[in-house]
Amino acid sequence: MTIDKLIEICNPLHVTNKDFDGEITTFAIDSREVKEGTVFIAIRGTQVDGHMFLEDAIGRGAKVIICEESYYTEADVCVIEVENTQKLAGPIAQAFAGNPAEQLKVIGITGTNGKTTTATLVYQVLCACGEKASLLGTVSKRILEEVLDSKLTTSDPIELANDMKTMVEAGSDYLVMEVSSHALDQDRVAGIDFEVAAFTNLSQDHLDYHENLDEYAKAKKILFDNLPESSTAVINADDVQGEFMLKDCKAGKSLLSFDNESAHILKNSSDGITIVVNEEKIESPLIGTFNAYNVGEAFLICRALGLDAKDIAAALSNAKGAAGRMEPVTVEGDNLPIVIVDYAHTPDALENVCSTLSSVKEANQTLTVIFGAGGDRDSSKRPKMAKAAAEFADKIIVTSDNPRTENPDLIIADILDGFEVLDNVKSITDRRQAIQQAIADANGNEIILIAGKGHEDYQEVDGKRHHFDDREIARESLTQKAGGGN
Numbered sequence: 125m126t127i128d129k130l131i132e133i134c135n136p137l138h139v140t141n142k143d144f145d146g147e148i149t150t151f152a153i154d155s156r157e158v159k160e161g162t163v164f165i166a167i168r169g170t171q172v173d174g175h176m177f178l179e180d181a182i183g184r185g186a187k188v189i190i191c192e193e194s195y196y197t198e199a200d201v202c203v204i205e206v207e208n209t210q211k212l213a214g215p216i217a218q219a220f221a222g223n224p225a226e227q228l229k230v231i232g233i234t235g236t237n238g239k240t241t242t243a244t245l246v247y248q249v250l251c252a253c254g255e256k257a258s259l260l261g262t263v264s265k266r267i268l269e270e271v272l273d274s275k276l277t278t279s280d281p282i283e284l285a286n287d288m289k290t291m292v293e294a295g296s297d298y299l300v301m302e303v304s305s306h307a308l309d310q311d312r313v314a315g316i317d318f319e320v321a322a323f324t325n326l327s328q329d330h331l332d333y334h335e336n337l338d339e340y341a342k343a344k345k346i347l348f349d350n351l352p353e354s355s356t357a358v359i360n361a362d363d364v365q366g367e368f369m370l371k372d373c374k375a376g377k378s379l380l381s382f383d384n385e386s387a388h389i390l391k392n393s394s395d396g397i398t399i400v401v402n403e404e405k406i407e408s409p410l411i412g413t414f415n416a417y418n419v420g421e422a423f424l425i426c427r428a429l430g431l432d433a434k435d436i437a438a439a440l441s442n443a444k445g446a447a448g449r450m451e452p453v454t455v456e457g458d459n460l461p462i463v464i465v466d467y468a469h470t471p472d473a474l475e476n477v478c479s480t481l482s483s484v485k486e487a488n489q490t491l492t493v494i495f496g497a498g499g500d501r502d503s504s505k506r507p508k509m510a511k512a513a514a515e516f517a518d519k520i521i522v523t524s525d526n527p528r529t530e531n532p533d534l535i536i537a538d539i540l541d542g543f544e545v546l547d548n549v550k551s552i553t554d555r556r557q558a559i560q561q562a563i564a565d566a567n568g569n570e571i572i573l574i575a576g577k578g579h580e581d582y583q584e585v586d587g588k589r590h591h592f593d594d595r596e597i598a599r600e601s602l603t604q605k606a607g608g609g610n
């Protein structure tokens with residue numbers, strides 16, 4: 125990267141000491157990552173103002189500073205003053221990585237629920253159709269078939285650009301990625317031209333971050349506002365916010381609606397769904413009406429990419445979706461309960477999953493729901509989650525999710541406030557104990573839903589993460605029960 129190229133991308137208000145002595149090596153948004161020759165960009169964050177770290181960055185060897193203030197330093201450093209640093213981090217990161225986004229067909233999926241499921245389905249269809257695809261999201265990163273850990277749903281612009289570079293080098297043609305509202309609000313995907321962008325739905329979550337639902341919806345809309353005309357917006361038109369997402373969108377539109385009967389659900393049972401979208405019949409092993417939306421959107425996304433309808437439908441009939449979403453935990457044995465692990469951690473998701481299980485259960489079966497709510501996150505969703513579970517469950521165990529830095533019993537108390545009657549509600553703070561007890565007490569006619577943590581293999585308590593996997597604990601308890609002959 126040359127200083128002239130960098131200045132061109134920045135469209136600066138002011139530049140000083142452009143002819144500094146030295147070379148540009150890397151790009152950093154965090155002063156702690158700065159090395160000799162780094163370009164450091166100061167971003168005003170949610171916790172601190174990156175402008176506080178200009179001296180720190182220079183001390184560590186930064187040669188160029190990009191900031192929103194006129195800044196004077198005696199050091200031999202180029203200072204580029206710009207209007208908005210946050211919006212520039214993406215384009216600069218892309219340029220440093222050799223503009224990998226331009227060499228990928230990028231598919232972005234946003235919405236409160238269903239991003240991971242839909243993104244995973246699209247990735248699975250692309251792979252089944254012989255395409256070279258990568259995936260970024262909550263559960264993991266997949267560079268072609270290689271699986272790597274994922275820390276955030278949508279990474280920061282530098283990590284994102286570096287991941288894209290690795291994908292391009294590995295021969296990937298497509299990137300399917302989840303785009304969170306935090307990422308949109310913080311411009312983490314600025315400068316990326318999406319080939320297809322999809323909206324799943326909007327319901328309450330993250331009100332600790334976004335001021336209210338309107339602000340949350342506006343953040344999601346950014347993805348569609350920035351689409352080029354040549355791209356396609358795939359929208360769940362049955363969601364009340366679907367129309368809003370398209371308000372300022374120049375892209376082509378592909379709408380999914382079961383309500384206006386442009387698409388149909390032919391079958392919705394415990395062994396899967398059959399839907400018709402654009403006259404194509406699609407069968408999927410995923411269950412529940414909410415998954416009809418995920419499968420339907422995955423189909424429309426793949427159609428927008430130009431894949432053959434029959435090939436997509438064939439691939440979807442084998443696509444299992446994402447780990448930890450309606451994932452059954454099975455063990456050989458008699459009279460064992462059906463145990464399902466799911467990632468529902470919002471009122472809407474919990475309602476959808478509970479209503480689905482309640483509608484597919486047999487007359488003699490009962491539904492037990494074990495759930496909690498995350499600490500240091502939107503606390504107003506807690507009583508609403510209680511209401512969602514109470515509507516469909518026969519028995520409820522309220523427990524801890526990831527308390528993070530909060531007192532788990534106070535989170536549980538917030539949830540308990542949402543129940544009108546507590547007759548079938550128990551609380552067991554220790555999640556392991558809650559799962560063990562539910563399974564030990566259950567008979568073969570019970571369906572036990574363990575909600576909230578899905579694929580997570582940790583629990584964060586007192587700010588520390590410990591290994592914890594709902595599926596592992598459930599499997600151990602079921603094995604013990606099977607061995608005991610109960």
Ligand SMILES: CC(=O)N[C@H]1[C@@H](OP(=O)(O)OP(=O)(O)OC[C@H]2O[C@@H](n3ccc(=O)[nH]c3=O)[C@H](O)[C@@H]2O)O[C@H](CO)[C@@H](O)[C@@H]1O[C@H](C)C(=O)N[C@@H](C)C(=O)N[C@H](CCC(=O)O)C(=O)O
Nearest residue numbers: 153154155167169170171172174177276277278280304306
């Ligand atoms: C609340 C939030 O979203 N924070 C994200 C945000 O950081 P921030 O703006 O709060 O950073 P800050 O601490 O205020 O610092 C401001 C700036 O000063 C810099 N700094 C800071 C300290 C220092 O010594 N030197 C320095 O240069 C920081 O690097 C930053 O550029 O920008 C960072 C870089 O992109 C993110 O890593 C960070 O994610 C944190 C780790 C996080 O936990 N985010 C979660 C809430 C999140 O984003 N989740 C979503 C949603 C998931 C879902 O849909 O459910 C996700 O995409 O995963």
Ligand SMILES: Nc1ncnc2c1ncn2[C@@H]1O[C@H](COP(=O)(O)OP(=O)(O)OP(=O)(O)O)[C@@H](O)[C@H]1O
Nearest residue numbers: 236237238239240241262414449466467468473477
């Ligand atoms: N289309 C949908 N509508 C409503 N609920 C859904 C939908 N799809 C999945 N869910 C529920 O939401 C949970 C989370 O699904 P998924 O992981 O696909 O969403 P996500 O948007 O990626 O969530 P996150 O933002 O937490 O990563 C699932 O376990 C299921 O309970």
Ligand SMILES: N[C@H](CCC[C@H](N)C(=O)O)C(=O)O
Nearest residue numbers: 469497498501525526576577
């Ligand atoms: N990306 C979501 C995941 C929530 C998962 C749930 N298990 C929790 O910890 O609240 C968040 O960070 O809000």
Ligand SMILES: [Mg+2]
Nearest residue numbers: 239240262277
């Ligand atoms: Mg996700």
